[in-house]
Amino acid sequence: MSDKKYEGMPPYAPGTHVRESDIQNKKIAYAWWEPEVQYSWSLGHAMSKFLTGLKAGKIFGIHCKRCDRILVPPRMFCEHCFGPTEEWVELPDTGIIETFSISYLDPDARRIEDPILVGVVDLDGAPPHHGFMHYFGEMSKDEIKIGMKVKAVWKPENERTGSITDIKYFKPAGGAD
Amino acid sequence: MGFIEKQTDPTTPMHWKGNMQADYFYPAGIAGDKFFQHLKQNDTFLATKCSECNKVLFPPRLYCEDCFIEISNDNWIEVPASGTIRVFTVAKLNAHGEKMKEPKVIALIDVENTDGSTLGVIKTQNLEANLQGAKVKAIFKPKDKREGTMKDILHFELI
Amino acid sequence: MKEVAVIGAGMTLFRRHLKETGKELSYLATKMALEEAGIEKKDIDMVVMGTAPDAFDGTHMKGEYLLDGAAGVGLPYCRVFNGGGTGVFAPIAGWWHVASGVADVCLVVAEEKMGNCYPHPQTAFQHIWDPILDRPLTPNLVWLFAMEMNRYMTVHGIKEEDIAEVAVKNKRNAVGHPCAQLADPNITVEDVMNSEMMAWPVKRLDISPPSDGAAALIFCSKDVVHKYTDERIFVKGVGWNIDSTMWTNRDLYFPDYVANAAKMAYKKAGITNPPKELSFAEPYDPFDYKECHHMEGLLLCEKGEAPTLAREGVTQRDGDLPICPSGGLLGVGNPIAATMGQKMCEVYWQLAGKAGKRQVPNDPQMGLGQAWGDIMQMATVMILGRGS
Numbered sequence: 001m002s003d004k005k006y007e008g009m010p011p012y013a014p015g016t017h018v019r020e021s022d023i024q025n026k027k028i029a030y031a032w033w034e035p036e037v038q039y040s041w042s043l044g045h046a047m048s049k050f051l052t053g054l055k056a057g058k059i060f061g062i063h064c065k066r067c068d069r070i071l072v073p074p075r076m077f078c079e080h081c082f083g084p085t086e087e088w089v090e091l092p093d094t095g096i097i098e099t100f101s102i103s104y105l106d107p108d109a110r111r112i113e114d115p116i117l118v119g120v121v122d123l124d125g126a127p128p129h130h131g132f133m134h135y136f137g138e139m140s141k142d143e144i145k146i147g148m149k150v151k152a153v154w155k156p157e158n159e160r161t162g163s164i165t166d167i168k169y170f171k172p173a174g175g176a177d
Numbered sequence: 178m179g180f181i182e183k184q185t186d187p188t189t190p191m192h193w194k195g196n197m198q199a200d201y202f203y204p205a206g207i208a209g210d211k212f213f214q215h216l217k218q219n220d221t222f223l224a225t226k227c228s229e230c231n232k233v234l235f236p237p238r239l240y241c242e243d244c245f246i247e248i249s250n251d252n253w254i255e256v257p258a259s260g261t262i263r264v265f266t267v268a269k270l271n272a273h274g275e276k277m278k279e280p281k282v283i284a285l286i287d288v289e290n291t292d293g294s295t296l297g298v299i300k301t302q303n304l305e306a307n308l309q310g311a312k313v314k315a316i317f318k319p320k321d322k323r324e325g326t327m328k329d330i331l332h333f334e335l336i
Numbered sequence: 337m338k339e340v341a342v343i344g345a346g347m348t349l350f351r352r353h354l355k356e357t358g359k360e361l362s363y364l365a366t367k368m369a370l371e372e373a374g375i376e377k378k379d380i381d382m383v384v385m386g387t388a389p390d391a392f393d394g395t396h397m398k399g400e401y402l403l404d405g406a407a408g409v410g411l412p413y414c415r416v417f418n419g420g421g422t423g424v425f426a427p428i429a430g431w432w433h434v435a436s437g438v439a440d441v442c443l444v445v446a447e448e449k450m451g452n453c454y455p456h457p458q459t460a461f462q463h464i465w466d467p468i469l470d471r472p473l474t475p476n477l478v479w480l481f482a483m484e485m486n487r488y489m490t491v492h493g494i495k496e497e498d499i500a501e502v503a504v505k506n507k508r509n510a511v512g513h514p515c516a517q518l519a520d521p522n523i524t525v526e527d528v529m530n531s532e533m534m535a536w537p538v539k540r541l542d543i544s545p546p547s548d549g550a551a552a553l554i555f556c557s558k559d560v561v562h563k564y565t566d567e568r569i570f571v572k573g574v575g576w577n578i579d580s581t582m583w584t585n586r587d588l589y590f591p592d593y594v595a596n597a598a599k600m601a602y603k604k605a606g607i608t609n610p611p612k613e614l615s616f617a618e619p620y621d622p623f624d625y626k627e628c629h630h631m632e633g634l635l636l637c638e639k640g641e642a643p644t645l646a647r648e649g650v651t652q653r654d655g656d657l658p659i660c661p662s663g664g665l666l667g668v669g670n671p672i673a674a675t676m677g678q679k680m681c682e683v684y685w686q687l688a689g690k691a692g693k694r695q696v697p698n699d700p701q702m703g704l705g706q707a708w709g710d711i712m713q714m715a716t717v718m719i720l721g722r723g724s
Contacts, residue, residue, distance in 0.1 A: 016207065018204065023202065026324070026325070028204055028205070028210050029204070029205035029209060029210045029212075029213035029214060029325040029326070030202055030203055030204045030205055030326075031202075031203045031205070031326055031327075032200075032201070032202055032203075033200070033201045033203065034200050034201070035197070035199065035201070036196070037196060037197040038194070038195075038196050039194065039195050039196060039197070040192045040193070040194050041192060041193045041194075041195065042191065042192060043190055043191055043192060043193055047193075048189050048190050048191065049189075051190050052189060052190065162190050
């Protein structure tokens with residue numbers, strides 16, 4: 001019986017700590033690998049139409065009959081009732097800020113002085129808490145708040161490619177919540 | 178229930194291209210580090226012997242995965258960097274499926290005095306030869322150029 | 337269904353980089369668990385490996401790669417994973433093996449080598465985002481947690497200082513843990529508040545570090561537990577639940593999926609008043625606000641109440657409801673799946689009275705461990721208790 005074998009578990013911590021400098025100075029043997037993996041993801045019907053809409057300067061949602069809710073980003077089936085979605089709906093490019101962050105890290109985790117404002121936009125015309133992630137602009141980190149009304153700022157038509165980045169960011173729509 | 182929509186416009190976007198960006202550093206481990214530090218300084222291999230099943234494990238490891246017991250420092254042994262070809266192939270395409278300028282002979286080599294084996298490139302002019310059972314030895318980089326990886330072995334040559 | 341007992345556990349040191357390979361780490365954790373249980377590989381019927389994305393260790397099919405060190409050679413073996421939920425999901429899968437009667441003794445091993453993804457596992461995390469909707473915006477994963485933390489704080493009007501109390505509690509609790517990566521006996525709320533702002537409101541000391549590490553846990557059927565130990569510590573409840581990947585279509589302030597998983601586990605355990613009937617809990621704490629978020633999801637307090645309980649000391653080891661007595665992820669480290677060590681292994685050691693310096697007083701009878709994963713989606717819950 002092993003009950004009284006140890007006073008406190010774990011009795012020791014097996015493992016050998018290695019510092020960043022040990023790796024840089026090649027104090028331990030290791031192999032190095034830079035994989036090259038390319039992807040071509042299928043968009044599917046819903047995303048395909050959504051991106052085509054963005055290129056035309058429009059935001060499309062799709063209606064689920066059973067739940068009676070508009071899904072944006074759109075999908076071919078509703079994940080709640082598991083029924084097919086049918087009617088396409090053009091939504092206004094306005095909404096409110098659902099949540100946000102003020103980031104002092106850039107996408108590569110490098111420190112930046114001028115923070116990036118990013119968050120989720122709750123789109124008008126869709127049910128509460130339905131929207132997508134995007135940047136916020138033309139507002140300071142002290143002005144941004146949950147519930148603020150915002151409007152999309154689009155790239156000029158000839159620069160749009162059919163991507164979420166066809167919208168540059170969302171700016172204050174005027175009039176606090 | 179059939180499909181709700183048909184895709185009839187060939188100009189509608191169908192795919193999104195991208196890649197997976199990541200680099201990897203694989204530490205050789207406790208056993209691996211010992212093996213490669215030895216390889217940097219010597220023209221021989223290290224192997225480990227399990228005190229329970231008596232198998233000589235190559236590549237060497239911290240524990241025998243069959244008996245699941247730890248292998249102590251006393252059970253590390255030095256073996257010659259040579260062996261016998263168990264099976265081989267002549268590769269004409271590289272890892273990306275492109276034709277190589279010169280075909281490569283790749284073999285699974287049973288390492289001498291061990292129960293293990295290693296993959297190796299065989300340097301030979303005769304691509305038609307049947308190398309099964311042939312004895313080979315490792316040819317190493319000069320010691321000052323070794324880094325403690327499998328690339329310290331340049332290739333294997335027939336003895 | 338058979339009743340399932342726990343008879344041994346083990347874990348390795350947790351650090352940003354460990355010299356051992358993933359197989360060697362699995363071996364070291366398994367060895368400790370086997371020693372505690374007093375058994376050998378030949379006594380194990382089946383093995384479950386829990387390990388999160390292949391993209392960390394950098395070896396495809398890493399479940400199959402690691403099994404040598406997890407005593408899996410020649411045995412029925414499977415790998416499960418659901419991101420951060422794996423630390424409690426792997427034990428749940430181990431429980432399935434024994435409760436169903438197909439195995440008398442099942443070993444569960446959890447391993448992670450986040451340090452292999454160089455220079456930072458952040459690059460692997462980038463692939464969790466949707467390639468079409470999210471990745472073109474080049475997001476940083478910290479943004480996602482910052483957005484959830486902000487929503488949670490704003491809806492309830494919670495102050496950052498109260499949440500910072502959790503980081504202080506856990507990093508101090510971890511001082512009693514030999515494996516701990518970030519134990520700090522002197523850390524204060526001021527230290528946390530003054531730490532580097534990453535993405536408001538998340539600061540550096542609000543976050544647990546990426547780590548290398550492994551843990552192991554051994555389950556056995558009630559029919560044979562007498563062969564191995566006089567302890568009688570059983571699985572009382574299990575629950576698991578997941579929400580949609582469409583995280584921008586939910587209000588993030590409350591994790592419904594955690595409540596669903598908790599209710600499933602409480603029902604099985606016959607628990608109707610969780611904060612009174614549980615002696616302690618180990619919710620998942622990769623961020624300090626997550627401990628609060630999960631406490632509420634686990635129905636251990638009212639919505640929005642958790643930070644107040646932290647401030648008032650209720651969740652200290654000697655408080656009315658000890659939370660993360662192990663030191664959690666914030667104190668011990670976060671090798672994703674291997675956090676099983678501070679969650680289920682810790683719950684077992686606490687109930688067995690073997691937690692040493694971390695022991696929760698007053699003879700704990702029932703403890704809960706919870707893990708959380710993917711894009712704010714997965715909740716896994718397991719409750720252990722003494723006596724059958």
